[in-house]
Amino acid sequence: MTSRAQRPRKPAVPERVRAAVLGLGYVGLPVVLAAVEAGVEVVGFDVDASRIAVLEMCRSPVDTVTDESLGRALATGRLSFTSNPDDLAAATTYVICVPTPLLDKLPDLSMVTTAVGFVARSLSPGDLVSLESTTYPGTTEGLVADQIEQISSLVAGRDYHLVFSPERIDPGNPEFGLGNTPKIVGGVTKKCTAAGTTFYRRLVDRVVPVSSPREAETAKLLENTFRHVNIALANEMAVFCRELGIDLHEAIGAAATKPFGFMPFYPGPGVGGHCIPIDPAYFSWRVRQLGLSFRFVELATEINDRMPSYVASRTAEMLNAVRKPVNGASVVLVGVAYKRGIGDLRESPAFSLARRLMRSGAELSWHDPLVSEFVVDGIALPEVKSLGRDGLFGVDLAVLHTDHSCLDLDGLVRNAPLVLDTRGALSGRAPSVEGL
Ligand SMILES: NC(=O)c1ccc[n+]([C@@H]2O[C@H](COP(=O)([O-])OP(=O)(O)OC[C@H]3O[C@@H](n4cnc5c(N)ncnc54)[C@H](O)[C@@H]3O)[C@@H](O)[C@H]2O)c1
The missing domain is CATH 3.40.50.720 (NAD(P)-binding Rossmann-like Domain)
Structure with a gap:
């Protein structure tokens, strides 16, 4: 041969x-x-x-x-x-x-x-x-x-x-x-x-x-681990800043005026996509082969994975303030893709958030012009076609999960009685809007 x-x-x-x-x-x-x-x-x-x-x-x-x-x-x-x-x-x-x-x-x-x-x-x-x-x-x-x-x-x-x-x-x-x-x-x-x-x-x-290939492989993992860790930092700060009555988005904007040594990262409902939630785990797996643990990655994963549950608890808090239980409340998730500007649902934290709200008895719907269907654990959730008055009729609370530029944010603020803005896109727009 x-x-x-x-x-x-x-x-x-x-x-x-x-x-x-x-x-x-x-x-x-x-x-x-x-x-x-x-x-x-x-x-x-x-x-x-x-x-x-x-x-x-x-x-x-x-x-x-x-x-x-x-x-x-x-x-x-x-x-x-x-x-x-x-x-x-x-x-x-x-x-x-x-x-x-x-x-x-x-x-x-x-x-x-x-x-x-x-x-x-x-x-x-x-x-x-x-x-x-x-x-x-x-x-x-x-x-x-x-x-x-x-x-x-x-x-x-x-x-x-x-x-x-x-x-x-x-x-x-x-x-x-x-x-x-x-x-x-x-x-x-x-x-x-x-x-x-x-x-x-x-x-x-x-x-x-x-x-060598190892430096190239590591460069890619470093880039995504860097994002993962810094998003976790912003997410953890968001939780503390709320308790302290501080507008974190404003603080990030102010810090970002420093022309050196700072790069802004923003809090959100969790991390998604094919890279951020997955790639750092590749590096920490390799590090575990050495008998060590990559503590930064593990901590960042823990913090980022907790965000959907934090968003669910903030939803319950906002409904509670108007004497409504989550059980039976009509909640719409606005933007379900994992990030702005694309219709990619892979690893989107919207799934985890949806599961938690459904478990608490919320009547859940969704709106995302870039996504054709949103199926959670085999259940195709009902779609809200617009953020106009008819679309949001009967809704108790909207969670702005992903702030696509194509969303009718004016309609959202006007027509939803309560909005939980997880992206800091609606800061100061109306008293009915709260951040993380
Ligand atoms: N999507 C991103 O933003 C992004 C960015 C940087 C790096 N990456 C990395 O790039 C890689 C690919 O990601 P993607 O987002 O393009 O995935 P994808 O799911 O969009 O596409 C992958 C394609 O590969 C095909 N496929 C699966 N097994 C195959 C095989 N054995 N031979 C030929 N085709 C096969 C699938 O059918 C699918 O069409 C991943 O390692 C990912 O981590 C992705």
């Missing part, structure tokens, strides 16, 4: 870079579009055949990529989609953008290993493999390199190039996208880093090479 390491290189076609992007979600799709725009021939691969069918119909499955931009990319003739791993073989560059969730609070790399398996079966000497999925330090040089070697006999850094290049996309951010956010690249060897840098330079304005 011929070893894969002895297989001839695929013909070098410098001007016709062929890339395969595995995982076509919030991270993978923007990479696909940027690569096509840069002149790269791209095959977009996803295990979800229904997603491929939708993409082939020129419909974007994620709300941060428009159908128009997808249509423009398809019209170049340089883009195809597939769910057949055999179609990956023509690629010379492989970019892995599959989810890295937690399973029972532990890192679940099963989707990475499946994707790496597909890559390993298509890989040839000289190819480039880039892992973008967020993971703990050591994954690229350990798990990924080992699995590829086992399947293909190709050795990272000797036979092919292997890098980690964390995706730093901030869905819904109108200012920073893939192109103008510097891209970190850490290769197993200097040559690997150089190959990764050459590829990504076509896609983004600035590439930041680092010494």
Whole structure:
């Protein structure tokens, strides 16, 4: 049997870079579009055949990529989609953008290993493999390199190039996208880093090479842990400031006038999305392998996870002040996505808040123009279509959970008898509005 390491290189076609992007979600799709725009021939691969069918119909499955931009990319003739791993073989560059969730609070790399398996079966000497999925330090040089070697006999850094290049996309951010956010690249060897840098330079304005995949993996976890910890600081301060009668949002605004040494973070109903609640757990899991505990992360997780229950208790407090029990009260959650400007419900603290309010007997409904349905534990909650007088008729209290710019906040303040503003978006608007 011929070893894969002895297989001839695929013909070098410098001007016709062929890339395969595995995982076509919030991270993978923007990479696909940027690569096509840069002149790269791209095959977009996803295990979800229904997603491929939708993409082939020129419909974007994620709300941060428009159908128009997808249509423009398809019209170049340089883009195809597939769910057949055999179609990956023509690629010379492989970019892995599959989810890295937690399973029972532990890192679940099963989707990475499946994707790496597909890559390993298509890989040839000289190819480039880039892992973008967020993971703990050591994954690229350990798990990924080992699995590829086992399947293909190709050795990272000797036979092919292997890098980690964390995706730093901030869905819904109108200012920073893939192109103008510097891209970190850490290769197993200097040559690997150089190959990764050459590829990504076509896609983004600035590439930041680092010494190894471990620094790149750690940089991504540091960024999200930094946010996680600072949001927890703001959340804990919100609870104390309420007791002390201090307007924390005003204090944060004042502190942010300092031109150095301070960066504002704001309290809210909890943390959500695919990054903040999950990524720090990847780092603390790795630290636990050393027999140590990452106390900052554990404390921040505890504080942030407590916020939905705090919001539920504030809801009860506000209703109590007008002699209404939560049991039987009509409460509407306004904005249920995990963050402003997008319709992504993944890990949204709205689920935990909804569960608590339902358990206390509240009659719960929701309103979010960016979300099509809100199902909690199998129950599709009724949608309030507008924040106008009719929409909010009979509602006792509205919780502003996510302050999308498309929300009718004037209508909310005018038509809801009580508003609990978890985002500080309605400060001083009316006596019926209270903050956290
Ligand atoms: N969403 C973000 O804001 C964000 C930002 C930075 C980093 N990340 C990281 O990027 C990675 C991907 O996240 P996402 O938000 O794009 O996920 P996503 O759920 O939006 O998309 C992932 C896609 O991968 C597909 N998939 C799953 N297993 C696969 C496999 N073995 N082969 C091919 N396709 C597979 C799924 O069907 C899905 O379409 C995660 O590690 C995440 O932590 C996400």
